[in-house]
Amino acid sequence: MSIDDSTRPGDAVKPEGVQRAARRQVTKIEDVAALVGVSASTVSRALARPERVLPETRARILEAVRQTGYTPNPAARTLRAARSMNVLVVLSSPGHGESMISAFFNELLMAVDLTLSAAGYGVLLGNLYQSAEREERVVNLVAAGQVDGVLLMLSRMPKASGRSLAESGVPMVSVTTPAAPDLPLVAIDEEAAAATVARHLLELGHRRFGYLGGPADHAIEQRRHAGFMATLAEAGIGADAVVRYPGDFRVGSGRRAGQAFVADRTRPSAVFAISDEMAIGFMKEVRQGGLAVPADLSLVGFDGIPFAEFCEPPLTTVRQPRELIGRSAAELLVALMQGTELAAERRRIRFDAELWLGGTTAPPRT
Amino acid sequence: MSIDDSTRPGDAVKPEGVQRAARRQVTKIEDVAALVGVSASTVSRALARPERVLPETRARILEAVRQTGYTPNPAARTLRAARSMNVLVVLSSPGHGESMISAFFNELLMAVDLTLSAAGYGVLLGNLYQSAEREERVVNLVAAGQVDGVLLMLSRMPKASGRSLAESGVPMVSVTTPAAPDLPLVAIDEEAAAATVARHLLELGHRRFGYLGGPADHAIEQRRHAGFMATLAEAGIGADAVVRYPGDFRVGSGRRAGQAFVADRTRPSAVFAISDEMAIGFMKEVRQGGLAVPADLSLVGFDGIPFAEFCEPPLTTVRQPRELIGRSAAELLVALMQGTELAAERRRIRFDAELWLGGTTAPPRT
DNA sequence: AACGATGATGCAAACGATTGCATGATGGGA
DNA sequence: TCCCATCATGCAATCGTTTGCATCATCGTT
Structure with missing residues (x-):
């Protein structure tokens, strides 16, 4: 079999297309099929639905796949099956000169x-950068069916030209307290967590x-504030x-x-910062x-980012079970993408956050 | 012909397909074309090659697109044009319980x-997690033509079943000192940077x-070590x-x-840690x-992660121009993906890193 | 022996866009 | 007036896979 892409016709007219990727040996499912002596359908099924093909046939097919180094074309698969096996993670970082992903979301x-x-899902990153244009793009991406699901690391629902992401009909899960009242959610109980901070400081005197x-319009702010104030009110x-x-959750506002x-001059004796970043900036200043x-003031942060432990003294903070949240959210999303019907309580999961005692709290000066 | 309820279509055979996404109004380019009264080709060109279509026609098409909310199907586009408009960012984080993305790469x-x-490119995250299986998957992804380019945040070239990522023929750029001798690269001059650390400590006495x-087999380790030792040798x-x-760049090894x-008992008076994370762990212990x-020892880190500034005292470290590196690397990759031919020196770019003086260095105890 | 159930495989029609080539209209120069 | 270049648009093939339906063989029952 000879390959001759050396004899390209005229370069008189510049073609519209761009050069193709380097030619692979075996590129189509049909090539594998021919090699084994079965139809393309059978190869397709051998790869995706093992139980629907004779074990022996399947073995031969897999062997041929291995030998030829054949890899299915994801675009063709997505086009035909209307399924991309990609998930979009939506977040919004401040932009230039900051981190892409906050320590917490990281x-x-x-x-x-x-x-x-x-x-089996891939992860596509969709950063809004607090820019309307990016937001539009992200919403369109989803509308175009480029992804099978969305994971929101955001407290509000992205919108573009009046259309909300929610309307796309794509399964979504949020990992921060609610973007929408009815959205599948995996997060901590914010009020309860903030309450533990209040209790700790009250107990110290x-x-x-x-x-x-x-x-003020941030859902997380509202919850943590409510939980903190309610517990103080009880006392x-x-x-x-x-x-x-x-503040705005970032280190600069903490400073x-x-x-x-x-x-x-009439400063309080204890401060609760609702993010570790702010607490750290605050402490420095x-x-x-x-x-x-x-000695002069007690300080408590929130989130339990890895660095909290390395502050001097280590920062007392509310530790979120990040791995648990992330894993559960992903599992929930997978279930939703597979069309599983879930009871309401399995679509809104709450975990407990635990107060981690570093060395930044003490009884007030007498 | 017998009629009975044993053959209910629903549970007889589970259909192979999964339910499709909710039907959008206008889904195909042809619908837009019909609405405007032109052919699909013209709509396609109006969207991708504005200069090849009559301005007035184009305006009518764009208006129809806007009205119908039509979004091109990326999978179909990718399939036909052999171009995905996606870039894969490859990195390798340690795994469970750590951060996805190190502070530096973030x-x-x-x-x-x-x-x-x-x-116009999307970003796909490919984390190797130091696992052969993931690595295989990432390499296959690229081989399958799922992405147009690769950005390596890794010091070695990913391989799978003997095949190296480099063989895929997909444009690649690395942002860490060399994965391969000939790979397009954007990074700092590691030796020079390590040398500034040595000079600073020598000057303090x-x-x-x-x-x-x-x-020991890590390219960055080799460069920084060489630069540090060479400068000491000169003195x-x-x-x-x-x-x-x-060490392994992570905080645990620093501790x-x-x-x-x-x-x-016979400890040195100054320590150079080649990552800030290690320096921070070291300092804590x-x-x-x-x-x-x-007072008892001087300490210098490397990278200049945001947190270095918030240590107590602030960590003296080598600050890498992260934004500059990231931007340049992306621009280089875009150029390569567009098929631009670049001279060798434009494919390997070096920036200077600057020593940032915090408060962790001082003259040695007498 | 006949029949239906079961299971493995093949056929062919989509999925939605891009693009080489053909076609027809327009205009300028000889 | 004729011819050719230029330009805008249309036609139709193609990208590689999945999947509903048809077909055919096999096997256990009655």
């Missing part, structure tokens, strides 16, 4: 990836608090005993809050301002 | 993603050193004045080295062992 993503790829939160402490610092804290943690 | 990935998606490196300091600690350091940084 480990979560790992568990998601491991679980999904074990089930604190009575005046700082709260370093997130944007008879009202909103007037809580100084609120604005700004830290500076504000230092400048404040208050220390710069001459205050000692935990 | 920011790099962001720049890569921003640049690639601006050029150190004469006995610790070196916390990586696996008349031989290998006998350098204690070597084994183990720190413990070894504490136990050692030596402090635990009662030593102060930088």
Whole structure:
């Protein structure tokens, strides 16, 4: 068999196409079929539905596949089967000069990836970068049927030109507290977790608090704030005993809050930051301002990112079971993509987060 | 002919197919064509080659596209055009319980993603997890033509059943010092960077050193080690004045080295860790062992991860221009994917890394 | 021996876009 | 007036797989 792509016709007219990828030996399922002496259908089934083909035939086919190095063409498969075996992970990082994936989502993503790829799915990254244009693109990607499922690492539902991602009909799971009231979800119980922080600080004897939160319209901010305040209220402490610092979950806003804290003469004795990044930025600035943690103030973070442990002193924080969340979310998504009907309580899963005691909390100065 | 309920179509034979995605209104290019009153070819060209269609026709087509909400089917496009508009980013994280993406690659990935998606490419994540099976899958993915290009965040060339990724003929760019001698590459000058560390410590007056490196067969380890040792040698300091600690770039190995350091009575006065993660683990343990940084020992890391700045004291480290590397690598890859012929020196790009002075170095104890 | 059930395999029609070539219209130059 | 170049568009083949249905062989029952 001779291959002659050396004799290309005229280069008079520039063709519209771009050059093709290097030619592989065996590229079509039909080649394998011919080699074995069966039809393409049989090869296809041998690969996808082992039980529907004679074991002996199957063995011969697999051997031929191995020998020829044949790999099915995913595009053709996707086109015909209307199934891409890809999942889109949607997130939104701030953009230039920051990290692609926050420390928290990073480990979560790992568990998601491991679980999904074990089930045969690929992972496509869709970062919104807080830009409308990117958001449009991501929504279109899903609308075009490029992916079989979506994993949301976001607290709101992506939209584009009025259309919401939710309308696409593609299975979706969120790993952060709710983008939509009815969305399949795997996350911690935010209120309960924030409550453990409040209880811990109350037990140490604190009575005046700082709260370093997130944007007011952010679902996570609302939950953690509610849980924290409710528990304080139970102890008879009202909103007037809580100084609120604005934040956006990122380290920079933590630093700004830290500076504000230092400048404040009537400062509280304990601060709850609803992300570790903010807590870390906060700690750096208050220390710069001459205050000692935990001698002058107690500080608690949230998430339990790996670095919390390496702060000096180690940061007391709420540890989210990231691997568990990621794995469960991926499993749920796979179930949904396979069309499994699930009861409501199996579509909204809550885990407990645990307070991890580092060294940043202590009783207040007397 | 007998009629009975034993042959209910539903449960007789399970159909091979899975349910299709919800039907969209307008799904085919032909529908748009019919609406406008042109052929499918024209619509296709209007979308991909604006200059080849009458401006007025094009306007009418675009309007119809907008109205119908038509989105081209990527699978069909890929199949026919043999072009997926996807890029695979290959990396290898340790696995369960660790982060998906190391702090260093994280920011790099962001720049890569921003640049690639601006050029119209999607990003597919291929994590090897140091597992042969995953590696096989990744190599096959590329062999199957699922992606148009590969970005390697790895120091060795992935292989599967004897076949190397390099053989696939797909354009590739590496962002870590060389996977293969001839591979397009965007990275810092490792030797030069390691040399700045050596010079800094020498200038402070150190004469006995610790070196916390990586696996001996790791290209980065070799380069950084060579650069460090060569500069010491120029100052008349031989290998006998350098204690070597084994490491693997991760925080755990830094901790183990720190413990070894504490136990050692004849310890050196300055330590160079070739990753920030290791430096951070090291610092935690030596402090635990009662030593102060930088009073009792100087410590320098490598990479300049965001967290280095938030250590106490801030970690002196070599800052890599991550965004620049990521952007350049993505641009190079795009050029290669578009078939641009590039001179050798434009295919291997080196940037300078800069020593960032935190507070972990000082003159040695007298 | 006849019959139906069961199981393995093949046939051929999609899936939705791209693109080489053909066609017809238009316009400019000789 | 004729001819050829240029341009916009259409025709139809093709990319490689999956899958409903048809076919055929085999086997156990009655």
